[in-house]
Amino acid sequence: MQITVIGLGKMGLSLAKQLTRKGHVIQGYDVNPKISDDYVHENMTYISDLSTLKEASEKNVVFLLLPAGNPTNESIDRLSRLLHSEDIVVDFSNSYYQDSIKNYDRLETMNIHYYDCGLSGGVSGALNGACMMLGGDDNLDPQIISILQSLCVEDGFNYYGQPGSGHYLKMVHNGIEYGMMQAIAEGLELLHAQKRYTFNLEKVTSNWSNGSIITSALMDNIHEELHADNQLSQFQQKVHASGEAKWMVSEALKEEVPVPTVALSLMKRNASLTEQQFSNQVLSAMRYNFGGHKEY
Template identity: 40%
Template sequence: MQIGMVGLGKMGGNMAERLRRGGHEVVGYDHHREASDVGSLKELVDRLETPRAVWVMVPAGAPTQQTVDELGKLLSEGDVVIDGGNSHYVDDQKHAAELAEKGIRFVDCGVSGGVWGLQNGYALMCGGDDSVVQHMMPIFETLKPEGEDGFVHAGAVGAGHFAKMVHNGIEYGMMQSFAEGWELLEASDIVTDVKGCFSSWRTGTVIRSWLLDLLVRALDSDEHLEELRGYAQDSGEGRWTVQAAVDHAVPLPVITAALYARFASRQEDPPAMKVVAALRNQFGGHAIASAEGSVGMGADSPGADVTPPKVR
């Protein structure tokens, strides 16, 4: 099958290569000219036979919107646009409606697999009309892992990225649990082989997983993670998952806490903790650290001289 691939970064480039290895003809376009088969989106569209299929793998938000807008001007009735990036499911519904006015069909597809997808395949979560999804199945079959699992037609337009959003929210919680367990083991006085503990859990335990395998792999190269700074970005999907939970009145305490932990990781001197330190000093006379790094009781530390307010 012939397909255009827009966006040839770490994910898109490997996906294009997996499709080529599977016997498909891929015409790739990227802003970085050296990675492209063509020099523009127009040239990509001109190279494809009708009905055309174009897979978009660019960052969510404005880049995706701009790409969809331009494709809407270049493609024809009956062509297909697949958004495989990490778009918000609400944007999918907007894009599908815009393209439908011109007779262009739309599928949203959440993709998971990272840099390992070329070798292992990609888990795909699709949303869209059944006839369009079935039309694109040769592409999906090549991209997915071998076997029965790894692909789902999750529902109507938006369902694929909604499913991927929840997938990433679960990933946040799992990663945070491993991180907190690692920190506690490292802080222990009696556990001397933290890496060995995680490695031993890969067989026969209920927490064995690919994430656990990847953590052990990281510890193999840096046992105490001394070469890393404790800073973690978040994709938009973690935030969208929490927002969707609010919209649907579904409690997500673990995923929400994991998202907030990432926010905290970016603060060398968390402002909120200044308030906590000040209050501990005020009510208990606890030592506080100055901005210069010195530790003391504080110039106005009240000790036991402050009379607590009466409780009414």
């Protein structure tokens, strides 16, 4: 089989590096041709035209590592005109699971196998061993399972055998991540603001990263940043949301399942993007009107 990694950003190039380190001979493609200057390996060839996939003598296995939405969907549309029957697409984007089902259905009509794969672990995971949750039909080539398992930490791979299930799991996974990040942020906010004790937050997060109940990769992440700069001065107070938590909250509303922690963590991020919230002016105006309260 011929493995082609499409999308050589931070995640895609890291996954390509892990593949080549493990002895796989692969192709890489990115809209930025200069990406070939960033990594040279005897097992990796850069291609400048995806139409070469149509001429492949072996089965194509395409790993897609593109942004969710139009970049992924448009690439799948293009691949549908290039790939052969029995070729395979593994979509590692954080796509909305309903889009993934549509992509599965479209490629199935051409007998091209589409699998949606939630990929967790960040850049380090893609490079050194990730967590993957794979969705798709129940007829997966054992060789593909072997390759994907080899790219994961021990017990970090699972195959769920239903179209869209991998990206549905990644949606919920990322919603949980929002809530956990918010809880850590609020705890550190209190430690930063209180006046009773003098805490070095780098030391605190190091302490909590070793043996505590709240030990986690996220705690390790913030400890690493605090070690570099205890004031986190390079980071703004704006926090963007990439979409998965919004989809999760929407799905929870459809299913009538309460997810208040995830919903509030999403609202907190949305609020951080507003320079001056009109709602605060409304609150201040009401306080003044009924009680004569002035804000100073």
